[in-house]
Amino acid sequence: MKFYDVEKLRRDFPILSREVNGKPLIYLDNAASTQTPRAVVEDIEHIYYTTKANVHRGVHCLSQEATAAMEASRERVRAFLGADSIDEIIFTRGTTEGINLVASSYGELLSEGDEIILTVMEHHSNIVPWQLLQKRKGIVIKVVPINQLGELDLEVYESLFTDRTRLVSVTQVSNVLGTVNPVKEMADIAHKHGAVICVDGAQGVAHMKVDVKAIGADFYAFSSHKMYGPTGVGVLYGRRELLNAMPPYQGGGEMIGHVSFQGTTWAELPFKFEAGTPDYVGAATLAKAIDYMESVGIENIAAHEHELLEYATSQMASIPGLRIFGTAPGKAAVISFLIGDAHHYDTGILLDQLGIAVRTGHHCAQPLMEFLGIEGTVRAAFAMYNTTEEIDKFVAALKRVAAMLT
Numbered sequence: 182m183k184f185y186d187v188e189k190l191r192r193d194f195p196i197l198s199r200e201v202n203g204k205p206l207i208y209l210d211n212a213a214s215t216q217t218p219r220a221v222v223e224d225i226e227h228i229y230y231t232t233k234a235n236v237h238r239g240v241h242c243l244s245q246e247a248t249a250a251m252e253a254s255r256e257r258v259r260a261f262l263g264a265d266s267i268d269e270i271i272f273t274r275g276t277t278e279g280i281n282l283v284a285s286s287y288g289e290l291l292s293e294g295d296e297i298i299l300t301v302m303e304h305h306s307n308i309v310p311w312q313l314l315q316k317r318k319g320i321v322i323k324v325v326p327i328n329q330l331g332e333l334d335l336e337v338y339e340s341l342f343t344d345r346t347r348l349v350s351v352t353q354v355s356n357v358l359g360t361v362n363p364v365k366e367m368a369d370i371a372h373k374h375g376a377v378i379c380v381d382g383a384q385g386v387a388h389m390k391v392d393v394k395a396i397g398a399d400f401y402a403f404s405s406h407k408m409y410g411p412t413g414v415g416v417l418y419g420r421r422e423l424l425n426a427m428p429p430y431q432g433g434g435e436m437i438g439h440v441s442f443q444g445t446t447w448a449e450l451p452f453k454f455e456a457g458t459p460d461y462v463g464a465a466t467l468a469k470a471i472d473y474m475e476s477v478g479i480e481n482i483a484a485h486e487h488e489l490l491e492y493a494t495s496q497m498a499s500i501p502g503l504r505i506f507g508t509a510p511g512k513a514a515v516i517s518f519l520i521g522d523a524h525h526y527d528t529g530i531l532l533d534q535l536g537i538a539v540r541t542g543h544h545c546a547q548p549l550m551e552f553l554g555i556e557g558t559v560r561a562a563f564a565m566y567n568t569t570e571e572i573d574k575f576v577a578a579l580k581r582v583a584a585m586l587t
């Protein structure tokens with residue numbers, strides 16, 4: 182036991198003891214979605230069995246208890262992110278919705294010819310919402326390239342700013358390359374030029390301690406399902422002044438002050454951005470996922486994953502023809518690779534037959550694939566519950582695949 186007792190921790194995740202194709206499951210698709218510990222699932226069950234009622238509207242006991250659970254979770258998220266106020270914590274469906282909210286509502290404040298900066302390593306959910314805005318408003322999108330290691334070129338980044346630059350949107354950690362971007366430095370540069378920065382935290386929260394104020398994020402979006410929490414819910418953090426200046430994202434119940442056909446006023450933050458009945462069970466139980474991660478220790482998780490990453494990288498080096506995409510120092514525990522000319526899909530299918538779950542394809546990052554001159558990769562991403570024995574089996578399986586496909 183180095184950082185914590187992994188075998189003991191694995192018992193909190195019942196799914197890890199199932200078999201796939203007659204083999205013990207080895208789950209390495211954690212950058213797509215993580216597994217959920219019993220404490221969170223039990224909390225979901227508890228709410229369904231004892232407290233399920235629509236939030237914020239009822240005078241009756243169940244509604245008030247459900248509201249209290251959701252609002253307690255909002256406070257938990259606020260503390261987790263180091264935000265100043267619960268007014269700055271908006272529950273969403275996930276990272277995608279968070280970024281769409283910013284592109285749509287903050288985007289409403291931009292004018293034709295205003296410029297935004299993205300990077301070539303962005304996930305489609307941090308590209309397409311901005312392209313929709315481009316169509317709607319005639320904004321200009323500029324793109325930061327990467328170097329051989331998979332790091333952003335900060336000199337080019339700074340050179341892209343003009344007096345029309347209004348916003349930067351960048352991923353904290355690449356879901357393909359594992360690169361951890363220097364978000365703080367990028368935020369400082371953006372602020373120096375009078376622009377705001379939106380951070381895609383989908384791959385950040387599970388792997389590192391996040392403090393939105395320390396990194397200078399004006400907006401920060403993440404998904405619960407990638408940090409051991411329930412599916413269907415996520416969070417957008419936004420600085421209060423910005424959120425106050427932005428028009429609502431969607432209209433409906435919950436987000437109004439007063440509605441009449443002469444005109445409608447908006448609710449206060451954060452409800453202005455939470456139209457309709459939220460996933461209140463998901464929102465309430467996200468707090469349990471945060472509790473779980475913090476009980477293990479986010480630094481411990483990071484150290485454990487880093488050890489797995491180093492071990493897997495060194496073991497994979499012995500496989501002839503294996504290429505790894507993304508070798509930035511300090512990268513997160515994500516390994517994208519190809520073996521010789523073998524198609525990523527064939528590799529994924531063979532690994533699945535051996536009980537090993539990896540992701541194959543473009544990973545919702547087609548511009549990055551184009552930049553790298555490939556169509557897709559195989560991706561193994563490690564989480565707090567993976568073990569060195571699993572890596573040994575994974576590498577042995579890769580050797581068999583390499584022998585079959587190359």
Ligand SMILES: *Cc1c(COP(=O)(O)O)cnc(C)c1O
Pocket residue numbers: 212213274275276277278304306307352354355356381383384404407
């Ligand atoms: C998964 C992911 C997203 C999208 O998250 P959803 O939960 O699908 O909304 C966005 N950005 C990155 C970097 C991701 O890994």
